[in-house]
Amino acid sequence: MQFRTPWYKQAFRQVHMDFHMPEFPREAIRRFDARQFVDHLEHGKVAMIALFAKCHFGNSFYNTRVGHKHAGLEQDFLMETAAECRRRGIRTLAYYSLCWEKRAWDENPDWRWQDREGKTHGADQPWGWVCMNTPYKDELVMPQLREIAEGYPVDGFWLDIPIPAGGGLGPASLCHCPSCRAKWRTQLGIDLAAGVSPEMAMRLDMMTIEQYLTEIRQMIQETNPELVVALNVVGRATMNRRVKELCEIGTWESQPHGNDYLSHSFAVRTGRNDITDLQTMTVRFYQHWGDLTLKPTPQLITECASIIGNGGVVAVGDQVGVDGTLQPPVYDTLAEAFGFIEEREKLIAEAEPVRHVVVLLPVPDDKLPFVAGLANPRADQVIWRGAHKMLVESHIQVDVAYSALESDLSKCPMIILPEPCAYPKDVIDRLREYVRQGGTLVAVGSSLIKGGAFALEDVFGIRFIEPFSMPRPATPVMHFVPAAAVRGETADIALQLRGQTFKVVLDGAEELAAIHLPQAWFQPPQRAFRSPYSPASRERSPFPFATVHTFGKGKAVYVAASIFETYWRTCHHWLRQFMDALLRHVDPTIPYRVEAATNIEANLMSLGSDLLLNLIHYQIAHQGGREAISAIERVHPVHDIACEVRCNKVDAVVLEPEGRSIPYTFDNGICRFVVPEIQYMAMVRLKRS
Numbered sequence: 001m002q003f004r005t006p007w008y009k010q011a012f013r014q015v016h017m018d019f020h021m022p023e024f025p026r027e028a029i030r031r032f033d034a035r036q037f038v039d040h041l042e043h044g045k046v047a048m049i050a051l052f053a054k055c056h057f058g059n060s061f062y063n064t065r066v067g068h069k070h071a072g073l074e075q076d077f078l079m080e081t082a083a084e085c086r087r088r089g090i091r092t093l094a095y096y097s098l099c100w101e102k103r104a105w106d107e108n109p110d111w112r113w114q115d116r117e118g119k120t121h122g123a124d125q126p127w128g129w130v131c132m133n134t135p136y137k138d139e140l141v142m143p144q145l146r147e148i149a150e151g152y153p154v155d156g157f158w159l160d161i162p163i164p165a166g167g168g169l170g171p172a173s174l175c176h177c178p179s180c181r182a183k184w185r186t187q188l189g190i191d192l193a194a195g196v197s198p199e200m201a202m203r204l205d206m207m208t209i210e211q212y213l214t215e216i217r218q219m220i221q222e223t224n225p226e227l228v229v230a231l232n233v234v235g236r237a238t239m240n241r242r243v244k245e246l247c248e249i250g251t252w253e254s255q256p257h258g259n260d261y262l263s264h265s266f267a268v269r270t271g272r273n274d275i276t277d278l279q280t281m282t283v284r285f286y287q288h289w290g291d292l293t294l295k296p297t298p299q300l301i302t303e304c305a306s307i308i309g310n311g312g313v314v315a316v317g318d319q320v321g322v323d324g325t326l327q328p329p330v331y332d333t334l335a336e337a338f339g340f341i342e343e344r345e346k347l348i349a350e351a352e353p354v355r356h357v358v359v360l361l362p363v364p365d366d367k368l369p370f371v372a373g374l375a376n377p378r379a380d381q382v383i384w385r386g387a388h389k390m391l392v393e394s395h396i397q398v399d400v401a402y403s404a405l406e407s408d409l410s411k412c413p414m415i416i417l418p419e420p421c422a423y424p425k426d427v428i429d430r431l432r433e434y435v436r437q438g439g440t441l442v443a444v445g446s447s448l449i450k451g452g453a454f455a456l457e458d459v460f461g462i463r464f465i466e467p468f469s470m471p472r473p474a475t476p477v478m479h480f481v482p483a484a485a486v487r488g489e490t491a492d493i494a495l496q497l498r499g500q501t502f503k504v505v506l507d508g509a510e511e512l513a514a515i516h517l518p519q520a521w522f523q524p525p526q527r528a529f530r531s532p533y534s535p536a537s538r539e540r541s542p543f544p545f546a547t548v549h550t551f552g553k554g555k556a557v558y559v560a561a562s563i564f565e566t567y568w569r570t571c572h573h574w575l576r577q578f579m580d581a582l583l584r585h586v587d588p589t590i591p592y593r594v595e596a597a598t599n600i601e602a603n604l605m606s607l608g609s610d611l612l613l614n615l616i617h618y619q620i621a622h623q624g625g626r627e628a629i630s631a632i633e634r635v636h637p638v639h640d641i642a643c644e645v646r647c648n649k650v651d652a653v654v655l656e657p658e659g660r661s662i663p664y665t666f667d668n669g670i671c672r673f674v675v676p677e678i679q680y681m682a683m684v685r686l687k688r689s
């Protein structure tokens with residue numbers, strides 16, 4: 001894997017050691033012992049750790065001259081622990097809480113974040129929101145960070161809470177304190193009292209972060225240029241390009257909720273195309289940070305497999321106990337989970353993901369947070385996740401990449417445009433050229449429709465008429481019937497799509513599936529059937545559901561439905577089966593097939609001249625209530641998974657890391673083999689000497 005941080009290749013096993021600690025417990029931090037503390041880390045095979053310099057309560061954990069040191073701490077926690085870690089080869093980052101700080105909030109009313117009416121946030125909270133545009137930054141944050149940079153044996157900073165509202169951006173999070181009013185009046189001539197647009201609010205939030213990060217980087221340059229900067233949230237789509245450029249490490253807290261164990265895969269398949277080094281973060285806790293529960297070891301190993309199998313590094317959140325000690329069973333669990341990583345990380349570090357299908361995420365303006373300006377503000381949580389889930393479950397090699405960071409589209413054999421349509425004009429022009437030069441471009445639903453017009457109609461060989469709209473209270477349902485070549489595993493009946501569909505006509509394209517209209521829009525009491533999802537008309541409509549068109553040397557495929565959003569919402573398997581068949585029909589070069597259930601994820605990497613096929617197994621227990629997280633208490637291996645990998649030659653097929661050869665055949669550019677067993681992850685290496 002290519003990393004910006006030189007030592008990141010040796011840091012696949014990370015712990016984020018929370019130490020938010022109030023001062024009232026009498027036993028607080030009384031039993032801290034640096035050597036015992038680091039003994040646990042070493043036993044747990046930890047390669048990098050974030051250690052607290054200052055917590056949300058405003059307590060510092062080192063001998064600070066400018067801040068407030070935790071009253072229960074006699075030693076210098078940061079110094080002793082970081083030095084002990086360094087002696088044992090463990091990298092460290094100094095954790096510092098920026099915009100959540102109870103003590104600063106209590107003692108300095110003019111440092112508080114304020115909303116437009118002057119309301120603050122913190123009086124009845126465990127911690128308060130403070131503003132980085134106030135003297136809080138100059139009098140406390142910068143001097144403390146400088147103390148650490150000058151005097152502490154750490155490898156960098158881990159900065160938390162970049163803006164007061166955490167990941168939330170927009171007018172509700174924008175600070176209106178006197179310092180902010182003065183700042184934006186001076187810099188931009190903006191009067192906050194008069195109100196700003198949601199877009200401007202996000203620009204101001206981004207500018208705030210860019211400006212303080214620039215100051216922090218300057219301070220690092222002056223003190224210890226080796227230090228790296230990690231900032232929470234920066235791994236995600238809710239930051240802009242400049243903020244990403246100002247950090248080496250971008251964190252993404254992707255711990256599963258409910259039974260959503262693909263959340264890490266989505267983070268890594270996106271983050272491996274980002275400009276920061278991704279820190280994929282989960283927790284050892286069952287639900288929440290600091291709740292001091294411990295998830296089963298097989299659950300944590302599954303999460304680790306999901307992250308490293310896709311090329312990511314793992315960070316696991318823990319919390320120091322009230323008395324300053326760690327819980328030994330946590331490090332027994334980590335020893336197993338991180339031991340699993342340790343045996344495989346050298347291969348992953350040297351491997352690079354093979355690019356085939358790229359889901360190209362729209363970025364309308366790279367000065368704004370990447371998700372800003374999208375008509376659907378939850379696109380990243382719904383539509384993009386739906387596309388990722390559908391492709392991963394189809395065992396199709398997929399990357400997720402921001403359009404603003406992709407300089408050369410010709411390196412992507414297939415590009416899929418999820419919704420919404422928010423590509424700048426230059427990206428639209430590059431997509432036309434991409435198809436002309438031989439690329440395969442797939443658009444769905446409204447991914448090219450904006451302002452009532454379909455961009456690239458000529459490329460797709462269709463004409464757009466309108467979105468289908470139904471009179472209320474009709475329940476949206478449309479039916480489609482695929483052509484035999486793209487029916488795949490779907491049942492031979494009219495297939496339902498319970499979501500938005502679009503009316504287009506052919507203008508040179510070939511139809512691959514037809515729309516069948518409902519018998520009637522469901523409007524009780526007169527026009528009703530047993531189900532609100534009206535049966536399909538027997539006759540096909542004049543409108544295609546899916547089309548393919550040759551343009552230049554390439555192909556353009558259109559699916560006239562919000563199929564990714566619908567799949568995320570419904571999990572209707574026929575939608576995935578149809579898209580699986582459709583994509584393989586239009587692109588016979590998709591690099592592998594895996595005869596396995598949808599709970600096996602595949603990721604293909606190149607390893608020098610070899611190929612590495614990672615097969616990740618998610619054996620998830622039943623889902624309970626919405627708040628519950630499905631446990632993974634035991635994982636029984638699956639057996640005999642037949643695979644095909646396209647390649648031009650192969651000399652041996654070997655299971656890693658054990659190095660055991662397995663039988664294979666090679667015929668017509670396809671290598672076939674059967675993976676005997678997958679417990680958490682199989683790594684199959686196709687040696688091509």
Ligand SMILES: [Zn+2]
Nearest residue numbers: 131175177180
């Ligand atoms: Zn402010």
